[in-house]
Amino acid sequence: MSTPSLIRGYEVVIGLETHAQLSTQSKIFSGSSTAFGAAPNTQASAVDLALPGTLPVMNRGAVERAIRFGLAVGAKVAPLSIFARKNYFYPDLPKGYQISQYEIPVVQGGSLSFFVGDAEKTVRLTRAHLEEDAGKSLHEDYHGLTGIDLNRAGTPLLEIVTEPDMRSAAEAVEYAKALHALVVWLGICDGNMQEGSFRCDANVSVRKPGGPLGTRREIKNLNSFRFLQQAIDAEVQWQIDQLEDGLAVQQATVLFNPDSGETRAMRTKEDAHDYRYFPDPDLPPLVIEPAWVERVKAEMPELPRVMAERFQREDGLPAYDASMMTQSLAFAGFYEAAKRAGANPKLAANWLMGEVSRRLNAEGRGIEASPVGADTLAALIRRISDGTVSNNGARQVFDALWTGEGRDVDALIEAKGLKQMNDSGALEAIIDEVLAANAKSVEEYRAGKEKAFNALVGQVMKASKGKANPAQANELLKKKLD
Structure with a gap:
């Protein structure tokens, strides 16, 4: 295994969490449309809003897309997985919790290989789990206010989590491109990054070679490969500056500002226990029969x-x-x-x-x-x-x-008069003329100067107005000279 390149004497450690919006027509727990671009709050049903008396119902198509992904990356598709409530307060999360998977995800393990330049790299996957998306806060059109659009609430996501196997922004970008290509290839995600269908969170830390893992900061919601590269590069430099100044890196969630090219802390980073995960009482365990997996495998491209x-x-x-x-x-x-x-x-x-x-x-x-x-x-x-x-x-x-x-x-x-001269007789005549007119180059070639041969080839191509077949010209010229 090659030694990772260092930045200012530090090794960079990166893991990615990618949210791929699944290509179902309806949401993960309701029949609401997932179509992009509708007027705000026109695609948010009572179930999406968690109004009293409503119950979520699992979207079979979302599960099938998760199975397809698991098979593609060589992962274990769990025969039984559990949905949990991830509790946190945010204005665009109407229920006050997000339905996700925690202890037992639907896809476990797997890996993805790709090229960085001409070197092949394999990144291990920790898991891929099903969850619902939150809504969206709108700031641009409201002076001093924030609007809430809940059309995205309940949109099905597959969150794909890697091990911290990447050692540069370039590796992270190539992994993200390979993952993007795969989910589009499988037909489980349309891959439209401008519409938020594929977005990455990058967990970044730095350490001295051979040392323990550093404190990571998570850069949220990167929706272009260019921003992913720029954000990681900026974050790495910031963390190294902190450490070189004798300061500690605090675990945090950060945002990347493409205009300034800087990362900015949004909040201190929560750990899993802060979300008070517990099994969702409204959803039974998700059971995937082996026959279902085999059927999906048979239909895979x-x-x-x-x-x-x-x-x-x-x-x-x-x-x-x-x-x-x-x-x-x-x-x-x-x-x-x-x-x-x-x-x-x-x-x-x-x-x-x-x-x-x-x-x-x-x-x-x-x-x-x-x-x-x-x-x-x-x-x-x-x-x-x-x-x-x-x-x-x-x-x-x-x-x-x-x-x-x-x-x-x-x-x-x-x-365009680009047809090559393949008539050996006509080409021989041109070569004879070139040899006669370039006696010095002939003499130098026979004295062992290989460059003289290239000069003669150039003269032949010039005399033929570029129409001589180079391979044929080389062969005939060598015969004449040897």
Whole structure:
């Protein structure tokens, strides 16, 4: 295991708690809609408000999504789990408690692997439990007042908790991205971070290498990967400053201000006993029969890690490339469609990780919105493979395809004069002329100077106006010189 990198002589220790809003049409304990964007308080029923005489009823779809997640991460799906009341007062929590799970969660253990650069990292999961969301306090539209919108109250969440296995903000971000990709892949969460469907709390502490764990502070409600990175970096620097000044770090819940780039303490951090958890008397234990788990398993899509292993085995892709091809179902589908259309798998992966991803990221698009479809990309890759066009020429064709200058690969190659010279007779004639005109370079090459060969290749490409097939030019030139 590699030694973690240190920041100012300190080791960073991070664990994440992620709230994934489950993709059910109704709330976890009532029939109210979970649709986003409704007028305030129009989707809060008597059950969500805990009015006298109302009782919660478990949403089967939420449980099924939890089972699906547990199977995907190799966790234990508990045959029996219990709901508890987590007691605290907050204006947007109408019951005065939140229904959650504490001692016996529905999903126990598991792990998630991902890449940080080209190094693979595995983070252990502690648990994933079902719970209801609270409402929302609105501050922006009220001068000196706070509005309460209870539309979110009772929305089903799966809270996914890691062990403190991450050692940098970069690792935390890559874990969060991998988890986000997985829950969307499984269809259990839409992953919309702007709407609050996927948000992270980061528990951060620092310590001297080999020392005991430091005091952690929890950064709440981070709803973008960029904010997650910035918040952890800011918090780490703040904690180190405290310790270097001889001050103690107090356990606290903090908020991140993206405008100032700083974390700010909101309240001292509660421990579990402060919430006075106790089993909810209105909800019986949740029993999950083995047959239900088997049925969910049979309906599961091919998992990203399984698909990545298949791409390594069948297509010869390196592990990193295979993981990139399975970053989302849509991306994997695009790659497989390009293969079916005749693209060389490794070239298809290279183009998708390179030029395609670069353009998509620059324009803020997903692969679904790529102006160049899988069949068109495959047609271009086939022309690279058969030597019709060089890599440089292919990039020019790709640019024309992307900007809508044309749709037909062969027509664009022809119109732009990018077709490579594959006629060995014509190429030999050019090489003979280059050798005759560059006697000094020929002499230097034969004297052992390898750079002279590259100079001759350059002259051949220049004389052919870039149309010579580089591999063929190299081969013929070597034959003439040896």
